[in-house]
Amino acid sequence: MGGKLSADERAARLSELNGWQSVAGRDAIERSLEFADFNEAFGFMTRVAIKAQEMDHHPEWFNVYNVVRITLSSHDVNGVTQRDVELARFIDSIANRA
Ligand code: H2B
Secondary structure (H helix, E strand, O other): OOOOOOHHHHHHHHHHOOOOEEOOOOOOEEEEEEOOOHHHHHHHHHHHHHHHHHHOOOOEEEEEOOEEEEEEOEOOOOEOOHHHHHHHHHHHHHHOOO
């Protein structure tokens, strides 16, 4: 289970996601999200953290006040896998409710 997605598979999955793009020079995907304020941003991050812990699959992320920038990559294979797509889908599903 769970090897790196091929370039075609990755492009197909990216097109189904919301606002994700490939990272230049690295096999990873990223999305930036903007919230009303820090409280909403951190509430969102808390929900993602709980999901990441359940999945045992963790984001790389950067937060300044109301902005959260997330990079997803599977460190064990150094590339994008179905686990990253699953976490990205979860992030998309809660982003609009934040
Ligand atoms: N997160 C990500 N993004 N990639 C991994 O390979 C990974 C992880 N491995 N979270 C997990 C934790 C591993 O280190 C533990 C030991 O299961």
